[in-house]
Structures are given as C-alpha cells and as structure tokens.
Amino acid sequence: MHRPLDFIRERVQADNAAGTYAGRVQTRFPPEPNxxxxxxxxxxxxLNFEVAAENGGACRLRFDDTNPEGEDAAYAQAIADDIxxxxxxxxxxxxxxxxxxxxxxxxxxxxxxxxxxxxxxQDAETISxxxxxxxxxxxxxxxxxxxxxxxxxxxxxxxxxxxxxxxxVLRAKIDMAHPNMLMxxxxxxxxxxxxxxxxxxxxxIYPTYDWAHGQSDAIEGVTHSLCSLExxxxxxxxxxxxxxxxxxxxxxxxxxxARLNLTHTVMSKRKLITLVTDGxxxxxxxxxxxxxxxxxxxxxxxxxxxxxxxHIGVARVNGVHEIELLExxxxxxxxxxxxxxxxxxxxxxxxxxxxxxxxxxVEHRSAxxxxxxxxxxxxxxxxxxxxxxERDDFMLDPPRKFYRLAPGREVRLRAxxxxxxxDVETDSDGKVVRLWCTYDPDTGDGQAPDGRKVRATIxxxxxxxxxxxxxxxxDRLFTDPVPGADGRDPxxxxxxxxxxxxADAKLExxxxxxxxxxxxxxxxxxxxxxxxxxxxxxxxxVGLRDEWANIQKRRQQGS
RNA sequence: UGGCCGGUAGUUCAACUGGUAGAACGUCGGACUUUGGCUCCGGAUGUUGCAGGUUCGAGUCCUGCCCGGCCAGCCA
Numbered sequence: 001m002h003r004p005l006d007f008i009r010e011r012v013q014a015d016n017a018a019g020t021y022a023g024r025v026q027t028r029f030p031p032e033p034n035x036x037x038x039x040x041x042x043x044x045x046x047l048n049f050e051v052a053a054e055n056g057g058a059c060r061l062r063f064d065d066t067n068p069e070g071e072d073a074a075y076a077q078a079i080a081d082d083i084x085x086x087x088x089x090x091x092x093x094x095x096x097x098x099x100x101x102x103x104x105x106x107x108x109x110x111x112x113x114x115x116x117x118x119x120x121x122q123d124a125e126t127i128s129x130x131x132x133x134x135x136x137x138x139x140x141x142x143x144x145x146x147x148x149x150x151x152x153x154x155x156x157x158x159x160x161x162x163x164x165x166x167x168x169v170l171r172a173k174i175d176m177a178h179p180n181m182l183m184x185x186x187x188x189x190x191x192x193x194x195x196x197x198x199x200x201x202x203x204x205i206y207p208t209y210d211w212a213h214g215q216s217d218a219i220e221g222v223t224h225s226l227c228s229l230e231x232x233x234x235x236x237x238x239x240x241x242x243x244x245x246x247x248x249x250x251x252x253x254x255x256x257x258a259r260l261n262l263t264h265t266v267m268s269k270r271k272l273i274t275l276v277t278d279g280x281x282x283x284x285x286x287x288x289x290x291x292x293x294x295x296x297x298x299x300x301x302x303x304x305x306x307x308x309x310x311h312i313g314v315a316r317v318n319g320v321h322e323i324e325l326l327e328x329x330x331x332x333x334x335x336x337x338x339x340x341x342x343x344x345x346x347x348x349x350x351x352x353x354x355x356x357x358x359x360x361x362v363e364h365r366s367a368x369x370x371x372x373x374x375x376x377x378x379x380x381x382x383x384x385x386x387x388x389x390e391r392d393d394f395m396l397d398p399p400r401k402f403y404r405l406a407p408g409r410e411v412r413l414r415a416x417x418x419x420x421x422x423d424v425e426t427d428s429d430g431k432v433v434r435l436w437c438t439y440d441p442d443t444g445d446g447q448a449p450d451g452r453k454v455r456a457t458i459x460x461x462x463x464x465x466x467x468x469x470x471x472x473x474x475d476r477l478f479t480d481p482v483p484g485a486d487g488r489d490p491x492x493x494x495x496x497x498x499x500x501x502x503a504d505a506k507l508e509x510x511x512x513x514x515x516x517x518x519x520x521x522x523x524x525x526x527x528x529x530x531x532x533x534x535x536x537x538x539x540x541x542v543g544l545r546d547e548w549a550n551i552q553k554r555r556q557q558g559s
Numbered sequence: 560u561g562g563c564c565g566g567u568a569g570u571u572c573a574a575c576u577g578g579u580a581g582a583a584c585g586u587c588g589g590a591c592u593u594u595g596g597c598u599c600c601g602g603a604u605g606u607u608g609c610a611g612g613u614u615c616g617a618g619u620c621c622u623g624c625c626c627g628g629c630c631a632g633c634c635a
Contacts, residue, residue: 004575067634134560233563316564319571320570328585455595456595526596
C-alpha cells in the first residue's frame with residue numbers, strides 16, 4: 001500500500017508535468033554551522049535528499065554562513081558527518097552562502113542602481129522603533145530618498161570598512177506600511193567587523209538571511225526550496241528579491257512544511273544549549289539528547305530514523321509526535337538486525353543442587369544469535385551450577401499474572417533446562433540472597449518428555465564465567481509530554497531520574513567481543529549499544545515491549 | 560491589536576480534489592512462541608473546532624465565530 005504523495009511531492013510532480021523547470025528538480029539542505037543537528041533536522045535532511053533522489057535530481061549541502069558570530073568549521077564538519085551517518089551523500093562538495101558574497105554584493109549594487117535599496121544611517125533601535133507594529137504603519141527613514149549615486153558610494157564605503165559596527169545598513173526599499181512586517185524595508189547588509197571562518201577578514205558587511213537565501217538558491221539552480229513553517233512570511237520577501245534581480249536561470253520557489261516535534265524532549269537550539277552548559281546532560285552526544293550524535297551514541301540505527309521520517313510524512317500542521325513512535329521504528333529495525341545475548345542487570349544467585357559438578361563443571365549450551373535472522377547462526381554459552389538470574393524474575397509471593405520463578409515454581413532457562421526453585425535463602429533483613437534450585441536433566445532441548453509446561457522462560461548468566469559491565473539505563477529527559485507547555489520553563493519538567501547507572505551487570509562471556517558502537521539485544525531486556533569509546537559500557541537504546549510492565553502500570557493506575 | 564498559516568480517532572497523517580471517514584503507532588482481546596519479544600487475527604475510539612448557508616448530497620464550496628501557530632532581530 002503506497003502512501004499518497006504529500007503536498008510537496010505533489011507540487012514537484014505537477015511542476016514536472018507542466019515542464020516548469022524542464023523536468024529538473026534540485027533541492028538543498030541549508031544548516032547554519034553554529035550548532036549540532038538533531039532529529040528535527042533529520043526530517044528536513046530526509047525530505048530534501050529524498051525528493052531530489054526520487055526525481056533524478058541533486059541535493060546539495062549548503063552552509064548558511066551569513067553571520068560570523070558563533071559559526072565555525074568544526075560545526076560544519078560535525079554537520080557533514082551527521083548527514084553522512086544518516087546515510088545521505090550531498091551532491092558534490094559542500095557549498096556555502098559565503099561562496100556567493102561577491103555575487104550577492106554585485107546584486108546589491110544592482111538593486112541600489114534600480115532605486116530599490118538604500119543605505120540607512122539610523123541605528124538598530126531607531127529602525128526597530130520606526131518599523132511600526134501590527135496595527136500601525138512604519139515611518140520612512142530620512143535616508144530613504146538618497147540618490148542612487150550617494151547610495152552606491154555609501155555602500156562601497158560600507159564594504160571598504162569605513163564605518164563601525166551598526167553605523168549603517170543597506171535596506172531594501174519596499175513599503176513601510178506593508179501588512180507583512182518583513183516587507184517594511186528589510187535590512188540586507190549589516191556591518192560586523194568580525195572575522196568569518198571561511199572568508200577571514202575579506203568582508204565586514206554580511207548579508208542577512210533574507211538577502212542571502214533565495215539568491216543562493218537561484219545561483220545554484222535550486223528549483224524547490226524547502227524550509228520550515230516559520231519562514232512562511234518570508235516567502236513574500238524571497239519572491240520580491242528574486243523578481244527584481246537578473247537571474248541566471250529559473251526562479252526557485254519556497255515551500256514551507258511543519259518542523260518535527262517530539263514528546264518528552266526539546267528541540268530548540270537555545271534549550272539544548274542550556275541543557276549542555278548547565279550540565280544537565282553530559283555533552284552534545286549525551287544519549288538522552290535528540291541530537292543525531294546523542295541518538296547515534298544511544299544506538300539508534302540511522303535506517304530507523306529515516307523510516308520514521310518517511311512514515312510521519314510532511315504537512316503544514318504543527319504537531320507533536322509521540323516519542324514512542326520513533327522508538328517503535330528503532331525496535332522494528334533492531335529486531336531484524338541485532339544479535340541476541342544474555343545479560344543480568346540486577347543479579348540474584350541461583351545454586352543448582354543437583355548439577356553433576358564433578359562430571360560436568362561446565363556445559364557449553366548452544367544459543368540462537370537471532371531468531372529473525374537464521375544466517376546469524378549460534379554461539380556457545382557456558383552453564384554451571386551457580387548462575388545469576390534477574391532479581392525481577394523471582395518473587396517470594398507472586399501476584400496474579402506473574403509467570404516467573406517463585407518458591408515451588410518451575411521455569412525454563414533460555415537455551416538451558418527447566419529449573420525449579422526449592423528453597424529461598426534470606427538475610428537478616430529478609431532480603432532474598434540466594435535461590436536453591438534443581439534442574440531437570442531431561443529438558444535440555446527445552447521441552448519436558450512428560451509434556452509438562454512452564455509459563456515463562458528467563459535469561460541467566462553462569463556466575464563464574466560472567467563478564468562485568470557498566471550499563472546505563474535511560475528514561476525520558478522530560479517528564480511532561482510537551483515541556484514548557486502553557487508558557488512554563490521547560491526545565492521545570494527535567495527528569496532527574498532520566499539516567500541510571502548499573503555498575504555491576506553480569507554478562508555472558510561472548511559480550512566481551514562486542515565491537516565498539518555495536519548494538520545487541522539483551523534478551524528480554526532491550527537493545528543495548530556498546531559505547532564506542534569506553535569498553536564494557538552499554539547504553540540502553542530502547543527497552544523491549546514489556547507486557548508485564550504494562551500490567552503493573554495498569555495495576556498502579558487503575559483499581 | 561493587523562496579516563498569514565492551520566484545526567479530521569489518544570498521536571501523526573489519509574480521504575482520487577462535493578458522494579455518507581481510513582492507516583500507522585498506542586490501547587484492548589485472542590492465536591502462536593525456548594525472549595511476557597517477534598509474527599498473525601480481531602475489537603474499540605471520531606456530532607471531521609463551532610454555527611449558519613449553497614447543494615439531491617459538504618471533511619471537501621461560501622459566510623461568521625472560536626482555538627492554535629508564526630510575524631514588530633542589523634538571528635537563521
């Protein structure tokens with residue numbers, strides 16, 4: 001079943017049918033190199049690259065480096081890396097808005113010559129104050145009617161560095177009473193005596209976003225310029241500039257779509273910076289962050305992110321996606337690809353009293369690596385008389401619907417035998433410290449010859465062969481589905497329990513061979529990513545669907 | 560306060576552009592199962608923001624209202 005086309009693809013198709021750009025489709029992904037990409041950007045990356053690819057077109061990576069403050073090459077590199085990790089290859093080398101600074105400047109002189117732009121001496125406050133507001137028109141600048149010659153010479157002086165920061169700006173001459181505030185003589189150039197990470201000190205005037213973006217699109221031959229909804233009002237300006245310039249080719253068009261929002265997290269650059277600088281998270285690649293680097297460290301497969309983006313589609317409605325939907329794509333992908341292993345996070349000792357320790361101190365059991373992928377084969381797991389099992393898999397006094405181990409109960413050990421709990425050893429506080437059990441030697445194939453059934457299969461690790469590891473468990477970064485809803489500070493709903501470290505997890509020996517960055521499934525627990533820097537540190541990517549947890553949750557909430 | 564853009568199951572999107580509303584995730588129930596996973600089957604949830612109007616017929620067109628988002632940076 002194919003999804004119907006979204007409004008952007010519909011438009012592209014219509015343009016192709018009408019021969020608008022002679023069948024050519026070109027897009028671009030235009031980040032500013034002043035921060036890291038997050039999953040919201042991934043949506044735009046997927047859209048731009050996929051729309052181009054679907055139509056045999058090209059998509060470039062273009063850095064929107066029009067404001068030297070805060071921008072630098074390290075961010076640009078990180079962004080390029082993240083795009084590559086996501087699985088996209090930009091057309092050609094990355095380009096930059098700064099590549100067009102000279103071209104832009106010539107065009108600015110052209111507009112000045114046409115009487116469509118002027119140099120304004122007013123300072124920022126004055127310009128702001130005279131812009132008017134939603135109900136009152138702005139006041140025209142006293143500089144608005146300067147002659148072309150004077151404007152040209154002033155603009156050249158601006159470029160030559162004869163003025164201080166903020167002393168003059170170049171403005172488009174449009175309409176100070178326009179209902180769209182962006183059309184009230186918008187600023188095109190501002191003076192900033194700051195070195196730029198690519199052009200050095202070649203320039204001291206820098207183009208604004210509005211003056212650079214559409215023109216860059218036109219220079220590159222972009223046909224469909226896709227951006228987020230908040231640029232909707234800018235489209236009018238985008239078109240105005242392009243209409244008044246001698247373009248080298250077809251005129252690009254801007255289309256806006258809703259950016260991606262996810263529950264229980266924040267996406268705005270400012271809020272993410274706060275989290276990092278306030279030490280609420282551990283750097284830009286903290287696995288709880290929605291940054292691509294964070295998700296990567298957490299073990300999210302790029303394919304899952306792409307599938308998620310394809311699934312949510314593109315529309316003009318601003319909404320919030322449930323993080324659970326993203327997680328379901330992660331699970332679906334990892335279920336097919338991740339190898340299964342056994343790990344015990346909260347160990348409880350099991351002693352098997354009838355194990356033939358003298359004949360067989362250790363038996364190597366064969367375990368399936370991935371039932372969803374038979375070619376992944378099998379591995380051997382040591383089994384001994386002393387095992388670790390999960391504390392949660394045993395209850396002294398089991399409630400209804402608890403199928404796991406309890407006094408007198410029998411369960412199956414995964415890839416092992418049936419195990420019966422005969423006796424429980426507790427310490428002086430009543431805490432269970434050891435289970436005395438027996439195994440059934442006739443159940444080595446997982447079945448009982450007499451046909452008796454068990455309700456549960458639990459995982460285990462041989463105590464004397466266990467490998468120690470540190471396991472980090474993660475929960476939602478924010479407790480509120482929409483942090484900062486109704487105007488409150490998002491940080492108020494920061495979840496202090498979003499992170500838990502288990503220092504003494506017990507892992508099956510095979511896990512010592514896990515490659516850096518590899519994601520495996522700890523059976524019955526979830527998917528875990530081996531840290532790429534710290535050996536034997538595992539991050540929980542996402543848990544498995546857990547019906548027992550659901551039953552407990554329902555019990556807590558309801559009746 | 561003016562302009563623009565939106566409003567369809569809990570959530571995100573559909574509905575061939577006027578013919579009595581569907582999918583995915585979630586949820587509930589069942590089957591299967593050496594992961595309470597996976598897979599499969601089935602159920603529930605909507606006065607399509609509200610009120611009028613046009614029409615044989617409106618989620619689709621018109622009018623008014625309500626609600627949400629964006630816009631008054633020399634940020635992008």
